[in-house]
């Protein structure tokens with residue numbers, strides 16, 4: 001991925017030509033380079049060829065819908081994806097579907113808002129690269145499966161270690177329960193997403209012994225968890 005915002009390449013997937021042009025203009029004003037596609041079938045091959053830094057992905061598209069594209073992208077790429085959709089009610093549904101998008105914007109949106117979201121994602125990526133204070137609060141030793149919280153070694157089970165380490169790796173990123181389950185169990189044992197809740201509860205208990213004021217694990221109702229330090 002390119003380092004400066006100026007050279008970031010953004011793919012706009014939007015079948016409404018006016019809207020696509022509007023986004024393109026605003027992105028250009030903010031110094032981004034963008035390309036546009038209007039058919040869902042073209043997205044995967046284009047991404048494999050061109051390796052964009054971020055994708056603005058419309059939900060309703062001819063050829064292949066945004067949900068399917070998002071799922072297919074996640075099989076080979078971690079490129080940030082912002083989904084755009086016409087209905088507010090859809091956002092909750094989309095989040096529930098665990099497609100792996102990084103953010104969602106509702107139509108009609110102001111292009112300014114979209115640009116702000118795009119910049120926020122790039123900032124998040126940058127700050128996780130350069131450190132953002134998380135490492136002052138948490139220290140992870142992956143080899144020994146140990147995590148220190150505020151300088152104190154936590155007594156974690158293997159599952160709790162994997163769960164917390166996953167959250168720490170990408171602070172600020174919202175993980176669904178299913179995504180967390182994928183991370184913590186290597187085998188395909190039968191567990192429910194509520195399992196995640198009970199592990200989180202145990203981790204919180206262990207953290208609160210060290211610092212009662214600071215609960216870095218944030219629950220997002222109906223969706224999942226994220227770490228905020």
Ligand code: CA
Pocket residue numbers: 014015016058059060061
């Ligand atoms: Ca559309």
